[in-house]
Amino acid sequence: MPELVTIGAGLAIIGAGGAGIGIGIATSKAVEAIARQPEAESKIMKLLIIGAALAETTAIYGLVIALLILFVK
Amino acid sequence: MPELVTIGAGLAIIGAGGAGIGIGIATSKAVEAIARQPEAESKIMKLLIIGAALAETTAIYGLVIALLILFVK
Amino acid sequence: MPELVTIGAGLAIIGAGGAGIGIGIATSKAVEAIARQPEAESKIMKLLIIGAALAETTAIYGLVIALLILFVK
Amino acid sequence: MPELVTIGAGLAIIGAGGAGIGIGIATSKAVEAIARQPEAESKIMKLLIIGAALAETTAIYGLVIALLILFVK
Amino acid sequence: MPELVTIGAGLAIIGAGGAGIGIGIATSKAVEAIARQPEAESKIMKLLIIGAALAETTAIYGLVIALLILFVK
Numbered sequence: 001m002p003e004l005v006t007i008g009a010g011l012a013i014i015g016a017g018g019a020g021i022g023i024g025i026a027t028s029k030a031v032e033a034i035a036r037q038p039e040a041e042s043k044i045m046k047l048l049i050i051g052a053a054l055a056e057t058t059a060i061y062g063l064v065i066a067l068l069i070l071f072v073k
Numbered sequence: 074m075p076e077l078v079t080i081g082a083g084l085a086i087i088g089a090g091g092a093g094i095g096i097g098i099a100t101s102k103a104v105e106a107i108a109r110q111p112e113a114e115s116k117i118m119k120l121l122i123i124g125a126a127l128a129e130t131t132a133i134y135g136l137v138i139a140l141l142i143l144f145v146k
Numbered sequence: 147m148p149e150l151v152t153i154g155a156g157l158a159i160i161g162a163g164g165a166g167i168g169i170g171i172a173t174s175k176a177v178e179a180i181a182r183q184p185e186a187e188s189k190i191m192k193l194l195i196i197g198a199a200l201a202e203t204t205a206i207y208g209l210v211i212a213l214l215i216l217f218v219k
Numbered sequence: 220m221p222e223l224v225t226i227g228a229g230l231a232i233i234g235a236g237g238a239g240i241g242i243g244i245a246t247s248k249a250v251e252a253i254a255r256q257p258e259a260e261s262k263i264m265k266l267l268i269i270g271a272a273l274a275e276t277t278a279i280y281g282l283v284i285a286l287l288i289l290f291v292k
Numbered sequence: 293m294p295e296l297v298t299i300g301a302g303l304a305i306i307g308a309g310g311a312g313i314g315i316g317i318a319t320s321k322a323v324e325a326i327a328r329q330p331e332a333e334s335k336i337m338k339l340l341i342i343g344a345a346l347a348e349t350t351a352i353y354g355l356v357i358a359l360l361i362l363f364v365k
Binding site: 147148149150151153154155156157158160161162163164165166167168169170171172174175176178179180182183186189190193194196197198200201202203204205207208211212214215218219 | 220222223224225226227228229230231232233234235236237238239240241242243244245246247248249250251253254255257260263264267268271275278279281282285286289
């Protein structure tokens with residue numbers, strides 16, 4: 001049944017939700033911090049973007065595996 | 074059914090979401106810390122990247138197993 | 147169906163995400179601590195790496211079982 | 220289908236991730252404590268290792284069951 | 293299919309991860325407490341071991357059921 005690969009691809013992208021939670025938690029503290037120290041905006045922004053990029057990688061792994069399952073396998 | 078391996082690969086990468094949550098939590102405190110002690114930026118950045126790399130390893134285990142399932146097995 | 151072993155291997159590595167969450171939580175407090183007591187950097191780094199190594203073992207159990215399923219069983 | 224045992228083994232080790240979360244939480248507070256009372260380092264380290272060993276036992280139960288399923292059953 | 297019992301055993305031990313999280317949370321506060329009142333070390337240690345033993349019982353239930361499924365059933 002070639003349709004089974006769609007189940008594999010669907011499962012592969014579930015974990016991306018974890019990165020969504022993580023980036024949300026990071027943003028929540030960044031918003032809090034910027035309200036307290038508005039002058040530190042550039043440093044906070046830089047750190048948030050680095051951290052979010054690191055967390056995002058884990059979602060991209062899921063995306064890569066899902067695409068490999070759908071179009072390469 | 075060779076399509077079953079795609080389900081295995083899909084399951085293998087779900088756990089990567091855990092690293093996404095972890096890196097997000099680490100970033101949230103790093104952002105808070107940098108707003109309070111902007112002069113400690115380099116130490117905070119260094120520690121965040123080390124911690125994120127350690128957490129990332131667990132996502133990479135999932136990626137390795139998924140790729141092994143798809144292309145070696 | 148020999149493809150079923152890949153489902154077992156995929157399941158085995160899901161738990162590694164727990165170590166990813168744990169290491170992230172540990173890093174979050176290490177970052178906070180280093181911003182408050184920058185002079186304690188070496189002690190904080192040492193303890194974080196010991197704790198992360200202990201948490202990492204649980205992910206490695208999953209990796210070992212996944213590899214045993216794929217290549218020994 | 221003898222391959223079904225690998226699914227059992229894969230499920231058995233998922234719970235090990237819980238110990239990974241727990242050890243990470245324990246490490247997070249140990250790091251915080253060592254930054255506040257650096258002179259208590261040996262006591263903190265001792266307690267962290269005892270607590271981590273206790274949490275680790277739950278991951279080892281999963282490992283034992285997974286190995287029993289793979290190689291004894 | 294006698295192999296189906298291994299899936300039951302694998303499911304039975306997943307919950308042990310909950311005890312792993314709990315023991316980690318207990319250890320985290322014990323470490324914090326010992327840093328604040330180092331002279332209370334023996335009392336804190338005693339309480340942590342009792343609490344961890346109580347939490348551990350829930351993991352042992354999973355272990356007992358998994359072993360019963362594998363070797364008695």
